[in-house]
Amino acid sequence: MELNEVREHIQQTDQQLLELLSKRRKLALAVADAKLNQNKAIRDQKREEELLLRLIEAGKPLELDAHYVTRLFHVIIEDSVLQQQAKLQGELKGMQGPSVKVAYLGGQGSYSYWATHKYFTRRAEQIVDIGCDSFNDIVKSVETGHADYAVLPIENTSSGSINEVYDILQHTRLSIVGELTHPIDHCVLGLAGTNLNQIRQICAHPQVIAQCSQFLLGLSNVKVEYCDSSSDAFQRVQQKNDPTIVAIGGEAGGKIYGLQVLASDLANQRDNVSRFIVVARKAVTVAKAIPAKTTFIMFTGQQPGALVDALTILKQHGISMAKLESRPIPGNPWEEMFYVDVFANLNDYAMTRALEELNRITKFIKVLGCYPSEDIEPTQVS
Template sequence: MLSKNDLLNFRHKINNIDKKIVILLEKRKKLVLDIAKSKIQNNQPIRDINREKNLLSNLANLGRKKNLNTNYIKRLFTLIIEESVLTQKTLLEEFKNQKNENKTVISFLGSEGSYSHLAASKYGKHNIKKIIRRKCSNFEEVIQSVKNNESHYAILPIENSCSGPINEIFNILKNINLFIVGEIYVDINHCLLAIEKIELNTIKKIYSHSQPFKQCSNFINQFPNWKIEYTNSTTDAMKKIIQGNEKTNAVLGSEIGSKIYKLKILCKNISNIKNNITRFICLSKKPFKINSDQQLKTTIIFILKKETEEISKIIFSLEQKKIIVKILTFYDINKKEKIFYLDIEKKISCNTIQEIFNKIQRISKFIKILGCYPSENKTPF
């Protein structure tokens, strides 16, 4: 019969073995970190499923020879492997953060080759040394990426010289707590693209975002038999016809996009007007830091308490002072009310502009300064 001292002695031996297991796990973790560094340097995937299966199988066989339950061995080492994978993923994430800490992330609609991508690249080239472009599938995702601190800036198209203001964007601007910090103008060259060179009368279906369809309506109306399919972006449309691989499908997209996705150009410059330009805005959580030497633009959005001629008088007074003003109106999709959008080519800190703001505020039930930011000094609209 075993005594109490024998039991204590056995437990002491088990404790020593457990300590050795922990020390071995520590040594194993150090090797795992070395492996992770090697994978990162050589751009290899963290996980190797085939190796994991072979490892578990070999260890289960060894356990069987040592009279250990194979399921127990598999469960134990599955846990150890999962911890190793987590350790490697954590190191990889830290490496990515260090690599990107001095870079600025800009979110935009679509993929490489979309007009929003061109705008993001153009803005980054002029204002930011190192940028990372973040692709998004819709406008809401572009905004959310900044709200969630996944991006520093969001690029959105706000108006086009051919199709006018983009109402969806104005409704977004009314309801978000982001500031306009810049604007970019992009020349739009809509092309008709397809997988192969085909006759226009053989096309059955045409894909694109809603904006290119508006801007190319005169061209599209010449072919009433074409079936129109809307997509989230022009690059989504390009990907769709490539995946479908139907020769009778076409897409409205950019010339740059045709090169990226290896599509054939059937027609170029098919917009309703010759000089088709889209104005994009750049949004951030923080307002632009004003430099007195820069030509600035102030953007205000507001809703009047009631219909009044007062707003026309305010605009007239600005124009009399030779201040460039542009006013647009659109309708709130949900509340069905008229919303005014005002661009003023002056800093909001100017006494004149502050006075105007106060006047608008008195006749408005809602007013918001969207931003005071560098003006591109372009008037294509």
């Protein structure tokens, strides 16, 4: 066959694959209904392992190696689990609907913009974007009713925790109702025809600068200009129309503003991933069939062993901790507030008892939210 003919067959095959993936997703949602009726957990890793082993064997006569089949179906299984969780949780708390108003950092093309659409595409037919210039503005949008939800970045595998967001959570009445992780691929983006050797100024958000610090150390005579968001950086480069000025951000976002990639893979760590939380005015109840996380803050005081005693309570009740973060308490020099993420449903007996005991030995404790966990670890097969 001629090359064009082969490409045409590939296009037809790709279309068939998309149609089959759509059909499989609809069947996965039907499974969610059946699991709900039978009171079964959304995820069954034993069944996933059996499925992967069967698919690996079925792929052998088709000349599809095990690694290829496993990687492909890890993605499909993850999507099925997240789709089922979103459907079940949406029905439980009435989140699914024709439209949601969501506040996030920056404008169209920012990392928070993509994370917002990634999360809410499973949960609403239409997303009304409310771009904001600061984390405080994002939270106020929800507190005042201007937005239904807010999406906030809270930590990154390269730069660590975003302290400003942790501090805001201490004072707001909003509750965490969801989470997601989103891969972050930083690129240098400039005007068409720009050369890296021409660069004299880089526009980027402070978190982006921190995540690409090693790349920036290799540059000389380059000024860094801090921006409110990646989309703000893209806009500045576009408006200044100067080939010596570039932005650092995501490729997809930069293309919206007509910028081209000059360099990629800039992050200090190869696997650069950000975790975002979703907050709302009302707390949610997480379905028992869905793995849940609970986040709370506590002040243990400064007596010897106070933090150890608090964490021992979690251990005694079989509660696994996902994160422990300390932040200074304003007005109390050298005293710390602890933020704790645990893998537990707030309505579980063990979690209820643990909080009761923590209330007795700590000076202050506040639950920030219980929400579905989107940590979908791939099922491994030998």
